[in-house]
Amino acid sequence: MSDANIFITEKSIEGDGDGPLAGTTVAVKDNISTEGVRTTCGSEMLEDYVPPYDATVVSSLKEAGATVVGKTNMDEFGMGTTTETSAFGATDNPAAPGHVPGGSSGGSAAAVAAGEADVALGSDTGGSIRCPAAFCGVVGIKPTYGLVSRYGLVAYGNSLEQIGPFANTVEDAAELLDVIAGSDERDATTRDAGDETDYADAATGDVDGLSIGVPTELLEGADEGVVETFWDAIADLEDRGAEYHEVSLPSVEHAVEAYYVIAMSEASSNLARFDGVRYGNSGGYEGNWNEAFSRAREEGFGDEVKRRILLGTYALSAGYHDKYYKKAQDARAWVKQDFDEALSEADVLASPTMPVPPFELGESLEDPLQMYLADANTVPVNLADLPAISVPAGETDGLPVGLQLIGPAFGERRLIRAASALA
Amino acid sequence: MSDDAVSPEEVRHVAELARVGLEDDEVDQFTRQFADILEYFETLDEVPEVDREADLVNVMRPDEERDSLDSEEALRNAPETEDGYFKGPNVS
Numbered sequence: 001m002s003d004a005n006i007f008i009t010e011k012s013i014e015g016d017g018d019g020p021l022a023g024t025t026v027a028v029k030d031n032i033s034t035e036g037v038r039t040t041c042g043s044e045m046l047e048d049y050v051p052p053y054d055a056t057v058v059s060s061l062k063e064a065g066a067t068v069v070g071k072t073n074m075d076e077f078g079m080g081t082t083t084e085t086s087a088f089g090a091t092d093n094p095a096a097p098g099h100v101p102g103g104s105s106g107g108s109a110a111a112v113a114a115g116e117a118d119v120a121l122g123s124d125t126g127g128s129i130r131c132p133a134a135f136c137g138v139v140g141i142k143p144t145y146g147l148v149s150r151y152g153l154v155a156y157g158n159s160l161e162q163i164g165p166f167a168n169t170v171e172d173a174a175e176l177l178d179v180i181a182g183s184d185e186r187d188a189t190t191r192d193a194g195d196e197t198d199y200a201d202a203a204t205g206d207v208d209g210l211s212i213g214v215p216t217e218l219l220e221g222a223d224e225g226v227v228e229t230f231w232d233a234i235a236d237l238e239d240r241g242a243e244y245h246e247v248s249l250p251s252v253e254h255a256v257e258a259y260y261v262i263a264m265s266e267a268s269s270n271l272a273r274f275d276g277v278r279y280g281n282s283g284g285y286e287g288n289w290n291e292a293f294s295r296a297r298e299e300g301f302g303d304e305v306k307r308r309i310l311l312g313t314y315a316l317s318a319g320y321h322d323k324y325y326k327k328a329q330d331a332r333a334w335v336k337q338d339f340d341e342a343l344s345e346a347d348v349l350a351s352p353t354m355p356v357p358p359f360e361l362g363e364s365l366e367d368p369l370q371m372y373l374a375d376a377n378t379v380p381v382n383l384a385d386l387p388a389i390s391v392p393a394g395e396t397d398g399l400p401v402g403l404q405l406i407g408p409a410f411g412e413r414r415l416i417r418a419a420s421a422l423a
Numbered sequence: 424m425s426d427d428a429v430s431p432e433e434v435r436h437v438a439e440l441a442r443v444g445l446e447d448d449e450v451d452q453f454t455r456q457f458a459d460i461l462e463y464f465e466t467l468d469e470v471p472e473v474d475r476e477a478d479l480v481n482v483m484r485p486d487e488e489r490d491s492l493d494s495e496e497a498l499r500n501a502p503e504t505e506d507g508y509f510k511g512p513n514v515s
Contacts, residue, residue, distance in 0.1 A: 049500055254467060258467065260464070277509050278501055281502075283512070292512035294444040309443060310453060315464075327470050333473040334471070372460075372463075
């Protein structure tokens, strides 16, 4: 086994018989519940937590005959862009050793890039599938909000997150998406659009006549080598019959702050459940319950999780709610309108997935705000509930660059067809 | 902008509301970082008021009895239990 620290727990879970994923190995992010196999969310808080039930997507994997090979490393509770906030240490990037694999689903992307699993599952709240896919040179899909059940996913920002697949090819990712998509009475936000899908069938690579909108705001300030690689990939698509035009999404200038206000607010509420009584690190029995809970959370949570819980609590507190949370919801609605408009005149939108190539390990932990800004191209998609895919576009200075394609709600087939021209 | 920056007392107050114990050096670090981050969030002031048409429906199911997790399973991850119950700290 490699020493890249890809897995938090290596454990084989066999599927049933010969479904569509028989003989396929799958790595599963460690915030997705696996019955009888510990699920830590990359946190000391849940170091010994063993779920008594499977997430719906894990049941679907088993029914499809897949073999789960382990639970992958991740930023603590999904809060990070590098997988370095994990309580279990950083993961090395198999495609660019010495660099971060991206985050928060860094272990899942690294597992596929290193050949430790054929495919993998991650979760994407603000780019946590697409960023590591881009940094590790693999394919990652963030499905439309409501396509895949989150039952058994440990919640961070429920109004934003989706579970989605990683693979080496778009077709393999689509095949895994076929298995996990679909309505689930245990997740009331799921829709029936995912019930009878054949996404794998759409991976034909045919982009003849495809109209691509390129939002200029998502190229501004990006690394030069990344932008060059991006345009080369667009030229490649043009050669195969696609055409592109520039579009403008003025609202995305405010997407990062809107995203962080909403995600942190939701996190402050979701993570209130970790009090060390029903599960997780206990704060003991000294003093009253407020003291015991504060102790449990002081010991169990790392810096980034504390930061987000505190900022979320602040943003929702009396006197600040209208200033931050309400304005962030306005920004979210504005972002949705902008995307609707742009997608009425283009089949898909394209941008670099990340404005920068992978950071060196340890480079970025000191300045949280700089880290948040790296999510500029991925968070608008979560705010708008839309599907997006990251495919390898090439390299800059030997480091992987991802191309992001964004489609209309439940337009996964279109995205998969377009992206399959590249990988 | 510095008049709006958070004070160490505010950081302590929010930490208390969120039930997160903090060391003194964490309070200092968060006070500095929150000033930067909140200043950045201020740019939301430039966002116009937007008409939000949420297309939402209630999702209900019949209120029928069904199996749920049995109590042994539910208690399995608890640090301490007593007589089939979770054991919590004092409520006072």
